[in-house]
Amino acid sequence: MSSPAESYARARRRNSHRELAEFTDQLDFALDPFQIEACEALEGGHGVLVCAPTGAGKTIVGEFAVHLALAEGSSCAYTTPIKALSNQKYADLVRRYGPEQVGLLTGDNSINPSAPILVMTTEVLRNMLYVGSETIDRLRYVVMDEVHYLADRFRGAVWEEVIIHLPEQVRLVSLSATVSNSEEFGQWLQSVRGDTAVIVSDERPVPLWQHMLVGKRLYDLLAEHGGDESQTRRREVNPELVRASREQLQRLGGWRGDRHRWRPTRRTDVVTTLDRQGLLPAIYFIFSRAGCDAAVEQCRAHGDRLLEPEDRALVREIAERHTAELSASDLDVLGYWEWLDALEMGYAAHHAGLIPAFKETVEELFVRGLCKVVFATETLALGINMPARSVVLERLVKFNGETHQRLTPGEYTQLTGRAGRRGIDIEGHAVTLWSPDVNPTEVATLATTRTFRLRSSFEPTYNMAVNLVGQIGRAASKRLLERSFAQFQADRSVVGLVRQRDEALAETRQDLTEVHCERGDVREYAELRRELTALERDSSKTRSDIARREVATSLARLRRGAIVHVPSGKHRGYAVVLDSRAEQGETVLRVLNTQRWSGKVDGRAFHGWVEPVETLKVPKNFNPRAPQARRDLAAELARRTAGMSPGRRRPRERGPDTSRIDELRERLRSHPVHSCPDRDEHVREFENARAAERKAAKLEAKVAARTSSLGHTFEAIFGVLVELGYLDPSGEPGSVTEAGALLSRLWSESDLLVAEAVRSDAWSELTAADLAAVVSALVYEPRGGDGFDTVNVPVGSRRVRTALGDLTARWRALNEVTASHGAPAIRQPEPGFALAAYRWVSGDSLGAVLSNLTQAGFEISPGDFVRWCRQVIDLLEQIGRLDTAIATLAQSAAASMRRGVLADPTERQLIDEAYDEASETDSGKVHTT
Structure with missing residues (x-):
């Protein structure tokens, strides 16, 4: 029972925050303090940044923004980084407010676009801002879920573009994972968005326990000391675990163990250990798609069923619903029956190599408790709402596309943060598997370190520059870009550089005051000495270079029988040349000397021009391996050279700097400081001052570069766009040419190359299949650097090959222009997916396309096939919306790709799925995990 004071405080809060009170009345759980603080700030008219651990319930704040928008009769955009999250949030909001109030815009789907609540990917909102959509005028709230994505080096710039460009009347709700520089990020938001409350919570709603599995035994990772909860605890590695780890290593015979003898659990x-400990359901992270699939097959072959018979029937029903649109032949190609068998046993894989229908099935089953173990790559940790009772890390190393790297503390926290389901589990569990190269101390460091620093990846692009200049002009665009988080962080880092620069300048002044000689000017004397030293060093290097060239030229002129003097090396003395040959670009002599040795001599044995002192006839049948032949020829060589002088070396010409060196030496000797007994000390003091001066100059250059780095990039891009005819040189608002208007509607990493190809009418003779193949080269990136042999393997029609060649030529020409301005380079076209796109648009089945690729030596998973096809579709549809001759062709190509595994869910299907899930919730209440 509440005290009178608590009751009064609660009543006062309800009166001052009526909308929050109405919102919480609809929930079946109480809000946490950080959620209340954030919602109150939002209702009070502030923007908010909420940083909290995974699963803490940040989205409640975003949902309250939706509530406020509806209460005010305004609109709210709820943005997510990926389409799967948008679909998930759309279903959540439809369950709560009904399909009339909610719309979905993801590029693939456009449902009820005039609704007051619009769920969309962040890219869609960015594009709406640039094209001046009327929807923006209605917005009063924008929720940016997973805003820490702005650190993503491929897509992060989109978040900053949106934050900077949103109109002033929009209140921003930024939801982020826990980051260590939340205060810095909040300060930037305040600088560009105005009043922003920063709410940070480090508390997980469900406590997380850390473990290591050694063999089949589960150990606590940490030992806690200190009894009273109010006291600070000292967390150390569990000594029992350390002992068990040491014993394992000893069995393997060494500190790191013999990996050849070690076999992982x-x-x-x-899985059996987790099941016995009551730790299922679990997400089992394996940083390999093939490893995930293999793990599912191992569990299926092992035969342990984790589901009851009645659950298996429901699993089959859900799987059949998600795959209803796929043909029987497609299901066979996808291994559907083996996949379904594993699902009915309680096992599944989740990675980018699966088609969306399979991944969505696994996600629904897991949320419903009908999948007990999901073997997943790290992509599952990026936002999808699939919490588990426990998380398993098989290794602490993952491949980043180029190299294998250890997990960072931030990555470890992101992965293990999935453990512990709010409202279901009283605690979560993170389990790391022991191996010879994973010691408990390392895992403890990862588990207890909280350093995930948010760093901007923002850079201006060609499309961005055209849109900005068109709207606000060149000067204002540059100022706006300099308001980015990237520039904000650069400017803050400059503070430290300025301090270092000032210290270096002060050191320079101090050192210069200490440089003094009563006899003369130390600076003048030191400069003379420095110039002389540099000239002598260069002259010496020049003489060495001349000598090497002389040796190389003269050795190449020597013929069989020439007698030469070898001045250095183990076999120095007179020798007769048996033959000469070029090895690795240098001439090598095979000789016989007076000591009967026969072997190779190269240019390193000579110091200058090599002139024969005499010649000696070498028998044609001479065999250097025959001892008698060597003795006879060596004796004749000794007789010929007895008493002979090696001869004088050919004099070299004096170098061009010789007279200057002589002059400087004379000036140095006659300088007053030269006679000072402390002259070397004086020069040393002066050189210290010069070093400090150089350091200050370098720091000054760094300060200048950082304080205007984005501005320089923008100016370089502006120069490229003017030269190519996309912008008028005036840079005034609206100074976008017809070609610039085309570029402004192309959002692609290869935006400028796409625009160049489209405006040149280079694709007018292509078919729909041809165009899909060529456009694929503008989006496709091979995994792990695997290329595709487009020289010897077909990529479609002859027209495709010609168009790809033209595209590559345009890319080279473009990069010459960008390089001349110092602007960002354009990504090279990659034709590795061209054959797949061509065959699919031509009407081949999924099985035929994948088989065709395999025969061409190109392996691709069905999931990757779908993913790249969707990116091709997206770019085709962008081209299809342009006012060009090939717009209709591009639309046709995109439509031809949307079939089978690439068919999108209809509006009715998405709404039905939302209501199917709603039927399982209590009427009138919403439970958010």
């Missing part, structure tokens, strides 16, 4: 044994 079988995945089936890990």
Whole structure:
């Protein structure tokens, strides 16, 4: 029972925050303090930045923004980084407010676009801002879920573009994972968006326990000391775990162990251990798609069923619903029956190599508790709402596309943050598997370190520059870009550089005051000495270079029988040349000397021009391996050279700097400081001052570069766009040419190359299949650097090959222009997906396309096939919306790709799915995990 004071405080809060009170009345759980603080700030008219751990319930604040928008009769955009999250949030909001109030815009789907609540990917909102959509005028709230994505080096710039460009009347709700520089990020938001409340919570709603599995035994990772909860605890590695780890290493015979003898714990044994400990459902992270699929197959072959018979029937029903649009032949190609068998046993894989229908099935089953173990790559940690009771990390190393790297503390926290389901579990569990190269101390460091620093990845692009200049002009665009988080962080880092620069300047002044000689000017004397030293060094290098060239030229002129003097090396003395040959670009002599040695001599044995002192006839049948032949020829060589002088070396010409060196030496000797007994000390003091001066100059250059780095990039891009005819040189608002208007509607990493190809009418003779193949080269990036042999393997029609060649030529020409301005380079076209796109648009089945690729030596998973096709579709549809001759062709190509595994869910299907899930919730209440 509440005290009178608590009741009074609660009543006062309800009166001052009526909308929050109405919102919380609809929930079946109480809000946490950080959620209340954020919602109150939002209702009070502030923007908010909420940083909290995964699963803490940040989205409640975003949902309250939706509530406020509806209460005010305004609009709210709820943005997410990926389409799967948008679909998920759309379903959540439809369950709560009904389909009439909610719309979905993801590029693939456009449902009810005039609704007051619009769920969309962040890219869609960015594009709406640039084209001046009327929807923007209605917005009063924008929720940016997973805003820490702005650190993503490929897509992060989109978040900053949106934050900077949103109209002033929009209140921003930024939801982020816990970051260590939340205060810095909040300060930037305040600088560009105005009043912003920063709310940070480090508390997980469900406590997380850390473990290591050694063999089949589960150990606590940390030992806690200190009894009273109010006291600070000292967390150390569990000594029992350390002992067990040491014993394992000793069995393997060494500090790091013999990996050839070590065998990792079988995945089936890990699952069995988790099941016995009551730690299922679990997400089992394996940083390999093939590893995830293999783990599912191992568990399926092992035969342990984790689901009851009645659950298996429901699993089949859900799987069939998600795959209803796929043909029987497609299902066979996808391994549907083996996949379904594993699902009915309680096992599944989740990674980018699966088609969306399979991934969505696994996600629904897991949320419903009908999938007990998901073997996943790290992509599952990026936002999808699939919390588990426990998380397993098989390794602490993952491949980043180029190299294998250890997990960072931030990555470890992101992965293990999935453990512990709010409202279901009282605690979550993170389990790391022991191996010879994973010691408990390392895992403890990862588990207890909280350093995930948010760093901007923002850079201006060609499309961005055209849109900005068109709207606000060149000067204002540059100022706006300099308001980015990237520039904000650069400017803050400059503070430290300025301090270092000032210290270096002060050191310079101090050192210069200490440089003094009563006999003369130390600076003048030191400069003379420095110039002389540099000239002598260069002259010496020049003489060495001349000598090497002389040796190389003269050795190449020597013929069989020439007698030469070898001045250095183990076999120095007179020798007769048996033959000469070029090895690795240098001439090598095979000789016989007076000591009967026969072997190779190269240019390193000579110091200058090599002139024969005499010649000696070498028998045609001479065999250097025959001892008698060597003795006879060596004796004749000794007789010929007895008493002979090696001869004088050919004099070299004096170098061009010789007279200057002589002059400087004379000036140095006659300088007053030269006679000072402390002259070397004086020069040393002066050189210290010069070093400090150089350091200050370098720091000054860094300060200048950082304080205007984005501005320089923008100016370089502006120069490229003017030269190519996309912008008028005036740079005034609206100074966008017809070509610039085309570029402004192309959002692609290869935006400028796409625009160049489209405006040149280079694709007018292509078919729909041809165009899909060529456009694929503008989006496709091979995994792990795997290329595709387009020289010897077909890529479609002859027209495709010609168009790809033209595209590459345009890319080279473009990069010459960008390089001349110092602007960002354009990504090279990659034709590795051209054959797949061509065959699919031509009407081949999924099985035929994948088989065709395999025969061409190109392996691709069905999930990757779908993913790249969707990116091709997206770019085709952008081209299809342009006012060009090929717009209709591009639309046709995109439409031809949307079939089978690429068919999108209809509006009715998405709404039905939302209501299917709603039927399982209590009427009138919403439970958010």
